[in-house]
Amino acid sequence: MNPPALAPTDALLDLRNLSKRYGTFTALDGVTLSVEGGQVFGLLGPNGAGKTTLLRILATLLRPTGGTAAVAGLDVTRQPDAVRQHIGVVNGGMGLPARLTGREILHSFAGFYGLSREQAEQRIAELDAALDLGRTLDTRAGEYSTGMRQKVTIARAVIQDPAVLILDEAASGLDIFARRALLDWVAAARRPGRLTLYSTHVMSEVEEVCDRVAVLHGGRLLAEGTQLELLARTGAQTLEQAFFRLVEQDGAAHAS
Amino acid sequence: MRPEFVWRVAARDLLSTLRDTRTLLGTVLIPLILIPALMLGMPLLLGQFIGGQAQEKQKVGVIGTLPPALQAELERGSSSQGMTLSGVELVPLEVDTPEAARQAVQAEEVDAVIRVTSPLPQQEGDAPAAVQVFAKLNSLAAQTGALGKVEAAIENYNQALAARRLEAAGLSEDDLSPVTLDPQDAATAQEASSGQLAFLIPLLMLNFILSGAMATALDSTAGEKERGTLESLLVSPVRRAEVVAGKLLATALSALVAALFSVLGFLGTGLIAGALLLRGGMQAELSQAFGGQLTLGGGSFSGLLLSAVGAAVLISALLIALSIYARSYKEAQTYVTPLSLLIVVPALFLQFNDGFSAAFYAVPLFGSMLSVMDAVTGTLKWPQLWLSLGANLLAALLLGALALRSFSREEVIFRN
Numbered sequence: 001m002n003p004p005a006l007a008p009t010d011a012l013l014d015l016r017n018l019s020k021r022y023g024t025f026t027a028l029d030g031v032t033l034s035v036e037g038g039q040v041f042g043l044l045g046p047n048g049a050g051k052t053t054l055l056r057i058l059a060t061l062l063r064p065t066g067g068t069a070a071v072a073g074l075d076v077t078r079q080p081d082a083v084r085q086h087i088g089v090v091n092g093g094m095g096l097p098a099r100l101t102g103r104e105i106l107h108s109f110a111g112f113y114g115l116s117r118e119q120a121e122q123r124i125a126e127l128d129a130a131l132d133l134g135r136t137l138d139t140r141a142g143e144y145s146t147g148m149r150q151k152v153t154i155a156r157a158v159i160q161d162p163a164v165l166i167l168d169e170a171a172s173g174l175d176i177f178a179r180r181a182l183l184d185w186v187a188a189a190r191r192p193g194r195l196t197l198y199s200t201h202v203m204s205e206v207e208e209v210c211d212r213v214a215v216l217h218g219g220r221l222l223a224e225g226t227q228l229e230l231l232a233r234t235g236a237q238t239l240e241q242a243f244f245r246l247v248e249q250d251g252a253a254h255a256s
Numbered sequence: 257m258r259p260e261f262v263w264r265v266a267a268r269d270l271l272s273t274l275r276d277t278r279t280l281l282g283t284v285l286i287p288l289i290l291i292p293a294l295m296l297g298m299p300l301l302l303g304q305f306i307g308g309q310a311q312e313k314q315k316v317g318v319i320g321t322l323p324p325a326l327q328a329e330l331e332r333g334s335s336s337q338g339m340t341l342s343g344v345e346l347v348p349l350e351v352d353t354p355e356a357a358r359q360a361v362q363a364e365e366v367d368a369v370i371r372v373t374s375p376l377p378q379q380e381g382d383a384p385a386a387v388q389v390f391a392k393l394n395s396l397a398a399q400t401g402a403l404g405k406v407e408a409a410i411e412n413y414n415q416a417l418a419a420r421r422l423e424a425a426g427l428s429e430d431d432l433s434p435v436t437l438d439p440q441d442a443a444t445a446q447e448a449s450s451g452q453l454a455f456l457i458p459l460l461m462l463n464f465i466l467s468g469a470m471a472t473a474l475d476s477t478a479g480e481k482e483r484g485t486l487e488s489l490l491v492s493p494v495r496r497a498e499v500v501a502g503k504l505l506a507t508a509l510s511a512l513v514a515a516l517f518s519v520l521g522f523l524g525t526g527l528i529a530g531a532l533l534l535r536g537g538m539q540a541e542l543s544q545a546f547g548g549q550l551t552l553g554g555g556s557f558s559g560l561l562l563s564a565v566g567a568a569v570l571i572s573a574l575l576i577a578l579s580i581y582a583r584s585y586k587e588a589q590t591y592v593t594p595l596s597l598l599i600v601v602p603a604l605f606l607q608f609n610d611g612f613s614a615a616f617y618a619v620p621l622f623g624s625m626l627s628v629m630d631a632v633t634g635t636l637k638w639p640q641l642w643l644s645l646g647a648n649l650l651a652a653l654l655l656g657a658l659a660l661r662s663f664s665r666e667e668v669i670f671r672n
Contacts, residue, residue, distance in 0.1 A: 059491045060491065061487065061490060061491065061666070061669065061670075062666050063666070081493060081495055084491055084492060084493045085493045087491065089487075089488070089491045091487070093484045093487070094484045094485070094487055094488050095483035095484035095485050096483075096485060097268065097272050097480075097483070097485050098272075098483070099271070099272045099275040099276060100268070100271060100272060100275075104271065108264060108267070108268045109488075109492060111260075111264045112261065112264060112492040112493055112494050113492070113493060114493075140275075153488075156488065157488075
C-alpha cells in the first residue's frame with residue numbers, strides 16, 4: 001500500500017527538531033532527520049538512547065513534546081489514523097493472541113487495513129511463500145516456537161505491504177536460526193518506495209542489513225550516513241569504533 | 257466510529273474468550289449447575305435433615321415422675337403435613353441435679369432431659385407446675401428432634417387438660433378464640449411463586465454477569481498489555497474509540513451470555529421445584545420459600561433481558577475502565593474483585609422491595625436489580641425499567657469515555 005501524493009524521491013521519514021520529555025528527563029532532544037524510501041535505515045544506540053521513544057512517536061503511540069515528525073508525508077500528531085495505514089511495526093516485546101491461529105490473526109489485521117477476505121487470502125499466500133509460514137497458519141499462537149512467533153509477527157506487520165516498516169529490537173530474544181531468518185528477510189524485503197527502520201544496539205546487525213545509519217545517544221542524533229561515511233568521518237576501522245568515537249566527541253562537546 | 261472495525265475488534269476478543277475452556281465453563285455451565293444447587297440444594301438438604309429428625313426415635317432422659325398420659329403422649333408417634341413423626345424413647349435417669357441433666361446431654365447419653373421437680377397436673381383442677389427441659393437449644397437437631405417433640409407433647413397434653421377443664425365448666429375450646437384469623441394471599445401467582453427469598457435472584461444474576469464479563473474484560477485489556485498484543489492493535493488503523501467500543505461490545509456480549517444462562521438456570525430450577533411441590537412435604541415448602549418456582553411470561557422475560565443488558569453494559573464499562581490501568585491480568589484481578597460488593601451490598605436491601613420509590617431506579621446498577629426483582633415477581637413497571645436502563649447506559653457512557661481517555665494516555669498504555 002503506497003502512501004498517497006508522494007513523489008518517489010520524497011522522504012518517507014521527516015523529523016524536524018523532534019523532542020520528547022518525561023518531566024525533567026529528556027528522552028529525545030531535537031532530532032532532525034530526513035530519510036527516503038528504498039532502503040533499510042538503521043537506528044543504532046545503546047539502551048536508553050531514545051530509539052524506542054522515537055519509533056513509538058512514529059507509530060503514533062507517543063506524542064512528541066516538541067518539533068514535528070512526518071511518516072509517508074503524514075504528520076504523526078495531526079494525522080495519526082492516516083499514518084497507521086502506512087506503517088507496520090514489530091518490536092521485541094510484541095506478542096500474539098495465544099488462542100488464535102496465525103491465519104485468524106492475519107485475517108483480523110487484514111480487515112483492519114480494509115483488505116477483503118479474498119485479498120487477505122491472496123496476501124497471506126504471498127507471505128507464506130516469502131516467510132515460509134507453513135503450519136503456523138493453522139496452529140494457535142500459544143503453541144508457537146520463538147521462530148514461528150517471529151514469522152507471524154512479521155507477517156502481521158507487513159500484511160498491508162506498508163510503506164514504512166518499523167523494526168525495534170526485533171531480533172532480541174531470538175535464537176540463532178530465527179535471527180538469521182529475520183536478517184535475511186529484512187534484506188530481501190528492501191524495495192523501492194519502502195523504508196525499513198531497523199533499530200538495534202547490535203553493531204553486527206547494522207553492518208549486515210542497513211544501507212544508512214543514524215547514531216543516537218542520550219536522546220541526541222550524533223551522526224547519520226552510510227557506514228563508510230561514518231567510518232571516514234570518525235577515522236575508525238569498524239562501526240563499533242566509530243560509535244564510541246562519536247559518543248566521546250558528543251561528551252566532550254557537551255562538557256565544554 | 258466505524259461499526260465494522262468495532263465488530264472486528266470485538267470478534268477477535270470473543271473468539272479468544274470462546275476458546276478459553278475455563279471461561280466458557282464459568283459462563284455457561286456454572287450458572288446452570290450452581291443456581292439449582294443454591295436455590296434447591298439447601299432446601300432439599302434441610303428438608304431431608306428435618307425429615308430424618310422427625311422419623312428418628314430420640315432418647316429423652318427423665319428425672320422424676322411423668323403423668324402416664326404425658327408419658328404416652330411423648331412415646332406416641334403422630335402425623336403432620338404428610339410426614340410421620342416418631343415418638344421419643346423415655347430413659348429414666350438415676351440422677352437428680354440440673355448439672356447431671358446437662359452432663360447427660362453434653363455426653364450425648366440422651367438427646368434431651370425432662371426434669372420434674374414438683375408433681376405435674378394430671379386432671380382438671382390440679383395446681384400448675386413447671387417442668388425443666390435440658391437440650392442444646394440452638395441446635396437444629398434438637399429443635400427439630402427431641403426438644404421439638406417434647407414441646408409438642410407438652411402442648412398437646414396441656415390442650416387435652418384444658419379441654420377437659422372447659423368441658424367440665426360447660427365450655428368448648430372455641431370459646432377461648434371467639435374470633436379466628438383466616439389470612440388470604442393477595443399476591444399475584446407470580447409473586448407468590450417467586451418465594452420469600454426472590455431477592456436472591458438479582459444478586460445471583462448480577463454476580464453471573466460480573467463473572468461473565470470479568471474474564472473477557474481483563475483478558476482484552478490488562479491481558480493484552482501483558483502479552484504485548486495491545487500495542488500491535490494500537491498501531492493498526494483502528495481508532496482508539498473503536499478499540500474501546502469493540503472491547504466493550506465483546507465484554508458486554510460475554511456478560512449477556514452469562515446472564516442468559518443464569519435465567520435458564522432459574523427457569524430450570526423452577527421446573528425441578530414444580531416437581532417437588534407435586535410431591536409435597538417439607539422439601540416442597542422450603543423450595544417454595546427459596547423462590548425456586550420462577551416462571552416468566554413474555555413481558556417479564558423481556559424486562560429481565562433489558563435489565564440484564566443495562567447491567568451488563570455498565571459492569572463491562574466499569575471493568576474495562578479499571579482493568580486497563582493494570583500491568584497484568586493478576587493485578588487487574590485485584591482491582592476488580594472488590595466490585596462484587598457493589599452487587600452484594602445493594603442486593604441485601606432488595607428484601608425491602610416494597611419501600612423503593614421510582615427515584616431508586618435511577619441509581620445505576622441498583623435500578624437494574626430492582627427491575628430484575630420486579631420482572632421475577634411479576635410486578636414489572638416499564639417506566640421504571642426504562643429509567644434504570646437509561647441510568648445504566650449513561651453511567652456506562654461516562655465510564656467508556658474514561659476508558660477511552662486511558663487508552664489514549666501513554667502512561668497507562670505503557671504502564672507495564
